[in-house]
Structures are given as C-alpha cells and as structure tokens.
Amino acid sequence: MALAAHCYDGQSSRMRAARLDCADGFLQLAFEDGQLQQWPLEAVRIRPRLGNTPRLLQLPDGGRVEVADSPELERWFPDGGGRIEGWADWLERRRSAILGSALLVLAATVLFLRHGMPWLAREAAERMPPVVERHVSEQVVALLDRLHFEPSQVPAARRATLEQRFLQLVRGEPRSAQMRIVFVDAARIGANAFALPDGRIFVTDQLLELAGSDDEVLAVLAHEAGHHVHRHGMRSALEQSSVFVIAGLLFGDASGSSLAVSIPVTLLGSGFSRGHEREADAYAFDLLRRHGQSPKAFASMMRRLSAQVPEALEQGPIGYLSTHPPSPERIAAAEQAAVAAGAASP
Ligand SMILES: [Zn+2]
Incomplete structure (x- = not known):
C-alpha cells in the first residue's frame, strides 16, 4: 500500500507530493509528474518516531521525505531509527x-x-580532611555560643581524673588521638554531652552533677567516643546536606559554598539518627566490656537523664543536643549488654 508523502530536495524549500512505496528492498517515490525515484532501503535513514508528528526519511542525495506515521513504515524499517528512541516511543505510547x-x-x-x-x-x-572537621566544629561551637557556655566549675582534680580514665579507655581505639574532653558549665542545656566532628567531646558540669558516679560519666563519654570513631557528625551532616545539594541540582541552586554553610547548621539542627545512636551505644558497651566495666553504668545514667528536660531543648529545635535523650529501648539494650558481659566474665 503506497503512502502519501511530501518530498523536499534538500536544496530548495519546494515541496513535491509523491506516493511512497517499497518493493524488493527498494523504497520507491512516484511523483505526480510521473517521475520515479528508487533507493535501496538500507541507504535510507528514518528518524525515530516522536509522539504523533510525521515521520522523516533522509534520502542518500540529501532529500527529505515527510510521511504520516503508518504500520507500513514499521515493516520497511523494523529497527525504527534507533533502539533508545524506539524505547522512548514505546514508553510514550x-x-x-x-x-x-x-x-x-x-x-x-x-x-x-x-x-x-x-x-x-x-x-x-x-x-574528609581533618582541617574540614576542625572548621565545621568551630562553626558548630560558634553557633552553640548563644547557649552561653561558661568555664567548668567542677574541681580540677575530678576533671583530671575523668580525663585520665577516659584516655585510658580509648587508648588504641581508632581516631582516639583526636579525642579531647571539654568541660563546660552550661546551665541552659543542662546535663548533656556531645561529640564534634574534630574529636572534641563536650560534657557539661550539669551532667557531672547528675551522675551517680564517674563510671556513669565514663559510660556516656564512651558513647560519645563511638560517635567520633564512626564519624557520625560528618556523616549525618553530609547526609542531610546532600538532600539539599540534590534539591539544588534539580532546581538550579547548586554551589559548594552552600554546602559549606549548611553543614554546621544541619549538624546542629538534625543531630544523629537513631541508627547512629544505636551504633554509638553498641560501641560504648563493647568498649566498657573490654575494659572490665559494666554497661550497667550507662543504663543508670540514661535513667537519670530521662528524668530531666533541659530548658534550652524546650525553647528551640537543637537536634544535636536532643537526639541523645534516653529511650526505654536504649536503657534495655544497655542492661542486656551488662547481663551478657556479666555472663561472659569469669
Ligand atoms: Zn549520641
């Protein structure tokens, strides 16, 4: 069955009407004036189908043929002008x-x-190079400044003992060379501890006051060490920021500088995921056990913490400080770990 076609010679804009047919591997063009053209099918290129627009055939002499789409074309040109385009068309239909x-x-x-x-x-x-971790941490500290950290009031001797015990606990642990405890008096955030990406672990006087023993403080510090070992700070900041970077790429506002600005803010706002908390807990239980200390101290510290809701956390969303709140599951996990440790020890 011949198809009605419009032909262009490729040099002028003149259109000639013709009938398009195919026989014995040749494409035939029968013009109205009686002229006949024949082209071997394999020399003719067909443009991929695009929605409902007419199909275009490219002739070897530079001419072009426009023809309404038809199942005939499918038979003449089984590969349809390109596999990917064919797929796109199939999907489109x-x-x-x-x-x-x-x-x-x-x-x-x-x-x-x-x-x-x-x-x-x-x-x-x-x-991530340490210099970036330091830079991000500095910015987090600057953002936390409005929480009015004061120098610690806890006796220097107790701080020194805690620091020494902590350093003994993490000696030989990955990334432990960077770890450093910073004692602060922070009435507005209450009993709390948090790790910065550069290895600084802040612990408040209020936490030391709340703790029943230094073992309990140490258990919390072990948990913070876990955050540092697993690079949770940088990881969660990157995860959160990446969402914005991708959104930026999609909606046309992507720049490296926006990432640099967003990391500390994101870190402060979102804090750690539950998965990160679990990972840090597991690390702490293992670390304590390996040093002959019971994770039970962690459970009792968690219980004490759950009884207090710091003023600053009620005022605004500071996820970094509020993702730590103890949950019954975390306390149960610590107790389970303590039982396991007790059973394992001679
Ligand atoms: Zn934590």
Whole structure:
C-alpha cells in the first residue's frame, strides 16, 4: 500500500507530493509528474518516531521525505531509527508504562536517599580532611555560643581524673588521638554531652552533677567516643546536606559554598539518627566490656537523664543536643549488654 508523502530536495524549500512505496528492498517515490525515484532501503535513514508528528526519511542525495506515521513504515524499517528512541516511543505510547516509569524513578530516588546517600556520606566522611572537621566544629561551637557556655566549675582534680580514665579507655581505639574532653558549665542545656566532628567531646558540669558516679560519666563519654570513631557528625551532616545539594541540582541552586554553610547548621539542627545512636551505644558497651566495666553504668545514667528536660531543648529545635535523650529501648539494650558481659566474665 503506497503512502502519501511530501518530498523536499534538500536544496530548495519546494515541496513535491509523491506516493511512497517499497518493493524488493527498494523504497520507491512516484511523483505526480510521473517521475520515479528508487533507493535501496538500507541507504535510507528514518528518524525515530516522536509522539504523533510525521515521520522523516533522509534520502542518500540529501532529500527529505515527510510521511504520516503508518504500520507500513514499521515493516520497511523494523529497527525504527534507533533502539533508545524506539524505547522512548514505546514508553510514550503506553500510559501504564509512563506511570510505571514515574514510580520507578520515585522508588529509585527513595532507595538512593535511604541507602545510597548514607553510603556516599560515609565514604565522603572517611575522606574528609581533618582541617574540614576542625572548621565545621568551630562553626558548630560558634553557633552553640548563644547557649552561653561558661568555664567548668567542677574541681580540677575530678576533671583530671575523668580525663585520665577516659584516655585510658580509648587508648588504641581508632581516631582516639583526636579525642579531647571539654568541660563546660552550661546551665541552659543542662546535663548533656556531645561529640564534634574534630574529636572534641563536650560534657557539661550539669551532667557531672547528675551522675551517680564517674563510671556513669565514663559510660556516656564512651558513647560519645563511638560517635567520633564512626564519624557520625560528618556523616549525618553530609547526609542531610546532600538532600539539599540534590534539591539544588534539580532546581538550579547548586554551589559548594552552600554546602559549606549548611553543614554546621544541619549538624546542629538534625543531630544523629537513631541508627547512629544505636551504633554509638553498641560501641560504648563493647568498649566498657573490654575494659572490665559494666554497661550497667550507662543504663543508670540514661535513667537519670530521662528524668530531666533541659530548658534550652524546650525553647528551640537543637537536634544535636536532643537526639541523645534516653529511650526505654536504649536503657534495655544497655542492661542486656551488662547481663551478657556479666555472663561472659569469669
Ligand atoms: Zn549520641
């Protein structure tokens, strides 16, 4: 069956009407004036289908043929002008496929955010130079300044003992060379401790006052050491920031500087995920056990902490300080670890 076609010679804009047919591997053009042209099919290129627009054939002499889409063309040019384009067209023609691919993209995005992003963040955090960790930590401290940290009022002797015991505990641990305890008086945030990406571990006088013993303080410090060993600060900041960077790429506002600015703010706002808390807890229990100390001290400190809600945390969302709140699960896990440690020791 011949198809009505419009032909252009490629040199002028003149259009000639013709009938298009195919026989014995040749494409035939029968013009209205009786002229006949023949081209071997393999020498003719067909442009991929694009929605409902006419199909375009490219002739070897530079001429062009425009023809309404037809199943005939499918038979003459089985590969349809390109595999990828053919796929795109196939998808375009099927609503369910469109919906399916939209869902696929959505699922891939969710999967990436949930699994790919944490993986990327960990890889990036592991390659983060210490100078960046220091820089980010400085900015976090500057942001925390409005919480009015004062020099610690706790007797120097107790601080020295704690510091010494802590250093003994983490000796030989990965990244322990960077770890340093900073004692502060912080009435506004109350009993708290937190690790900065550069290895500084802040602990408040209020936590030392609340603790029933230095063992309990040490248990909390072990947990903070876990955050540092696993680079949780940088990892969660990168994970959170990456969402914004991706959003920036998608919506056209991506710059490295916005990442540098967003890291400390993000870190402060979002804090650690539950997964990070669990990981730091597990690290602490193991570290304590390896030094003959019971994770029970961690459970009792958690209980004390759960009884207080610091003023600053009620005032605003400072996730960095508020993700630590003890949960019944964490206390139960510590007690379980203590039982396991007790059973394991002679
Ligand atoms: Zn924590």
